[in-house]
Amino acid sequence: MKFDLDQNILAQISGPEDLRELSPDQLPLLASQLREFIIDIVSTKEGHLGASLGVVELTIALHYIFNTPEDRLVWDVGHQAYGHKILTGRKEIFNTNRQLGGISGFPKRTESVFDHFGTGHSSTSISAILGMALAAKLRGEKERDHIAVIGDASIASGMAFEGLNHAGVTDANVLIVLNDNAIGIDPSVGALKKYLTNVKKGTAKDENIFECLNFNYIGPVDGHDLQALLAALGRLKEIKGPRLLHIITTKGKGLQKAEENQVAYHAPGKFDKETGKILKSGRSDLPPKYQDVFGHTIVELAWENKKIIGITPAMPTGSSLKYMMEEIPDRAFDVGIAEQHAVTLAAGMATEGLIPFCNIYSTFLQRAYDQLIHDVALQNLPVIFCLDRAGIVGQDGPTHHGVFDLAYLRCIPNLVIFSPMNEMELRDMMYTAQTGLDRPLAIRYPRGRGVNLNWRNSFNKIAIGSSEELRKGEGVAILSIGHIGNTVKEVIEELDNEQNPGHYNMRFVKPLDEKQLHYIFDRYKHIITVEDGCKTGGFGSAVLEFAATHNYKNNIEVYGIPDHFVEHGQVSELHQRAGIDPESLKNAITKTRYANP
Structure with a gap:
């Protein structure tokens, strides 16, 4: 040439x-x-x-x-x-x-x-x-x-x-x-x-x-x-x-x-190609990122409880454990790209009475599945897993979407699985976990921002396996898990007065709030479950298993990520393709016609 x-x-x-x-x-x-x-x-x-x-x-x-x-x-x-x-x-x-x-x-x-x-x-x-x-x-x-x-x-x-x-x-x-x-x-x-x-x-x-x-x-x-x-x-x-x-x-x-500034420019977002200056939105009235709620909360708790330890496998900035590493460096550990080691290190600390918060991206915990089972759950050690980037994460694509965690965690004995709907629930569950939990706990939360500006609430304990009735309705009940419950809430608020669905923030995938579920199945003919995770083996599957065990015949529809690897794209685009965007959920609620039991 x-x-x-x-x-x-x-x-x-x-x-x-x-x-x-x-x-x-x-x-x-x-x-x-x-x-x-x-x-x-x-x-x-x-x-x-x-x-x-x-x-x-x-x-x-x-x-x-x-x-x-x-x-x-x-x-x-x-x-x-x-x-x-x-x-x-x-x-x-x-x-x-x-x-x-x-x-x-x-x-x-x-x-x-x-x-x-x-x-x-x-x-x-x-x-x-x-x-x-x-x-x-x-x-x-x-x-x-x-x-x-x-x-x-x-x-x-x-x-x-x-x-x-x-x-x-x-x-x-x-x-x-x-x-x-x-x-x-x-x-x-x-x-x-x-x-x-x-x-x-x-x-x-x-x-x-x-x-x-x-x-x-x-x-x-x-x-x-x-x-x-x-x-x-x-x-x-x-x-x-x-x-x-x-x-x-x-x-x-x-x-x-x-x-x-090599950390900031790993993936800087949009920037001026001439000066290199990162272009920010300039808005200061946005809710915090979930990772920052975690990062500030663990510092707040750790100052009061000297047994709390923070662990991350090479993601102190992405997980916001950096705040603890800066303020309490002797109790915060970046172990490098070593998820298996991070989990078993946390297990070892738990045997000695420490309270390890092991912060790992949802998709990266997959790499330490044996350690999670063999070293933590089998020994019933109270390690607290804080799973960042749960659900669809956007443009990083299928290698990074945290959509399998509910399914791969739910089958593990002894493990409690919690997903907060907002920032305050994340704080409260972190607080609850360090006050004497006697078994391992996974808290999963998404990439991105929460929904509240005033999120620094005083701490309250959350009863393990408890859910919350957000709205009593007729005919159809929507059971949501995690942050996507805010989308469900917005959709319900946009419906006309004749449409009267109930809404339940289930919070725990394991153990399920069976008392609440019995109430829901007795009251509503139609049940819709919504999750930002894979439908196969996830939260909706748990509800279906509950219904089968107790011989309920209600109509149940499961909304979540279909059984294929999700490509890269904006979160909103991928939610639309999965059928868990606002319009799809609105259509799902409407098509039931709210038939009464």
Whole structure:
């Protein structure tokens, strides 16, 4: 391909085969244009910014040296992969990134032959790429290469170490690129981070941990020096077996404010592409985010109760445990991307009489399911799980929607499951939990804001397994769980006076308020359950089981997330597709015609 060097180079590249026609000294200009392209799109469409800016040179070098897609390439975590997507045929549609019907914000196998493995959660790349490499070896494809790009925060996870441990005793063609930028979403933590820092400073002990694991190691290399990257990757390409390239990068590289404030610019929302200034709504009259209600409340409780401990696996900012880490640092722990460890650490603390609040995103608790059962519930230890980002989360898509928690938690003995309708119920349940609960508890709440400006209520205990009659009605009763009850409440208020549904905030999925349910089933002919979670096995299923057990014949309709993975898009768009938006719920209530028992 002949390039017109007077024109934008990136605009002339439709795939890596075009990229490889450039000379090495033309690649820095391409890097500059790629970085500018990412900034242009993300500044208006939103998305993950800092991580992809930090690997622009690496992305170009990998596709330049290796024969992708024949050589396999896995990005861990996938929010590093914007440059990869742009260079592999998705430049023209990159403005649809994370939009409903557009391309995913993460690598996705069904989207491109260049996306060899879907990566939304962290630390999966080494195991996946080793599986591909061993498959190639078994088929006799000896020349194919296999590359995993993993961040320093992700490589500290247990699963990454399991992959390293196995890969080091194979002769599979695996190249691990360790992108060392000292930060995941929040700053990296732990002993491995200290070790990598010492490597960069030249003060590490004599033995290299990766060489001890039988990897051919090169590094540290400046990850923004294209010529150094090309030389290192070219050398490693000629070596077979397990290899590791250690590169040093700056998250947010090329946008000054993103380099200066790497936490805020991980996913900054809309910003001015010229100045980098994040564009805020300017409104101060909005209810708080649920995560902040949690963060401020645990601090308030912890000052009064010295047994309270806060734990999060690498999400102190996203979960707002940062407030406790700032005010009471000796009792707040960021354990890194290690959900399994976080849960069992909390269990160990509970055996000694402490009161651990283990704050994990709903979708990430999936990674610690055995620990939840074996180490907490089986021993009936009073660990308090605060599950942020429950329900539909929006543009991060199916890897991050927290829609399975009610179903996967409900089958576990000893576990109490609570979902607050508003900020005050979240505070009250946190207060209740630390006053002598004798079993584990999961409190699940959504991403985003609550509904009350005056939310700092005085604390009140909530009786375990109790619900609340919000509105007595006739004919039809709506049973809601969690924040979506506010949508139900608004829909009911918009109905005309002839339509008179009852509304019940059930609060607990386990144990159910059976006394209230008997009353509801005796009073109403039609029952509608509403949840921001999967219908299969969730809250509605629990109500159906109750009805079957007690031989009730009422008409029951379950509204929630259908039995398929939900794509990315705005929360309101995805609620509409699932049939739990205001208009769908209004139609559901209306169509019953409020037939009286």
